[in-house]
Amino acid sequence: MGFTVVKKLDKSLARAGILETAHGVVETPVFMPVGTQGTVKSLTPQDLGQIGAQIILGNTYHLYLRPGANIIKELGGLHRFMGWAKPIITDSGGFQAFSLGAMIVHEVKKVSKPSGLGEDRKRKVTWTKEDKEKALKEKAPLVSRITEEGVEFLSHLDGSKHLLSPEKSIEVQLNIGADICLVLDELLSPLHSPEYVKESLERTHRWELRSKTYFDQELEKSTNSQAQLFGIVQGVYDQKVREDEARWVAEQGFSGASIGGSFGVSQYWPRLNRPKNLSGRETVDWVASEAINQTMEWVVPILPHDWPKHALGIGEIWDLFECVERGIDMFDCVAPTRLARNGALYISPKSGGARKNKFRLNIYNSVYKTDPNPVDAHCSCYTCQNFSRAYLRHLFLAQELLAYRLASLHNLHFIINLTRKIRESILAESFFTLKNEWLS
């Protein structure tokens, strides 16, 4: 079990590697489809194999609530349960602490529009205990809250109360049979104040250590004794914060590192040298990319060279290039599958894909009503080989289930294939040529 860098570029941190796990090797850079509830929505493991998926991501929080980690364990672990024999990485539930908590209260996202700037600057989000209680009560009946012990959840399924502690999270991940487990962390939002960020990061350190202690202690007894544990670099859009976190994580003896957080700026974390002449929409995109790219630049060089580095939740097309260039090896992202179900289908530069349209077309648009062409004429996926845009549009408008399946197949094939090409370009030392073809 371990990670080997097989090729590194001179001009950047981009590299190709091989990650060994109990369920086989993973060639990096790699894109990991998200299968939150023990399924990559609408696709079978056979589909995933055919489009070249090497490893998928499952979710502790969802599987713990339903069907329950013990049930999965009894039925032979998640691999057997869902019929996927290749590696699985599991998220710790840290993201749900955020998406059911601060994300709602702060009205931010994983990758946020610039908030706290311009008109929004007046908006003040304090985070005293009283405000927190009040905000949670008023704004979100179903939420998570952070305590020293862990994350308290009210189940989104039945409202029941649960505590996901670092120990519980690891217990669930080991029971599920994850090849790679993640420590429990708390995502920070751009609207968290410096005081709260400090408090939270100190707590996350304690959670990460508790996760690791429990992991080390339980691993041998576990039916999953070859599992690996990744640490998480948390933080906000601030160089010192991120570098400090990277230094801390680097010293804890993990098998790898995931880089997480909510990427955006605010009155607290406004570090911006924004190019002028950008439209409003371009600014939004620029800020999101800038926060992600800068963060990777700050963090990656500090982390051990021989650790696999995982960008949590990142995976838009430009991110793949920019993050690989900055030394990232692994990606997971809901974008390909969620966008697919919502009718946004990826297109390559040769088919009109570009930064400005986010390399997507909206299949619902009426221009595709009679379009006989495949989604992307340069794509070799099953969907593009067999169906027209007009047919796909029809399926979406009719809300036929096949729409979601064909679209997911295409988007995932597209991203996985692109990531594979990126890997090949590193091996062939043509990475920048490829990047230029896509992001010129």
Next chain:
RNA sequence: GCUGGGGUAGCUUAGUGGAUAGAGCAUCAGGCUGUAAACCUGAAGGUUGUGGGUUCGAGUCCCACCCCUGGCG
């Protein structure tokens, strides 16, 4: 022919004589980055069947006509 019900957005409809006639679906366009997401926003769309009357004011009340629909001849 007699009699009852009904005509409001493409469809289904809400609407005590009082604000710019609302909504759902459909249409159109945005958005979506460790999945509370086959989701969320927004826009467009109206000669209230036609014509007249009462009234400061009518989708609403009155009259005539037209159309749909049920019942009886």
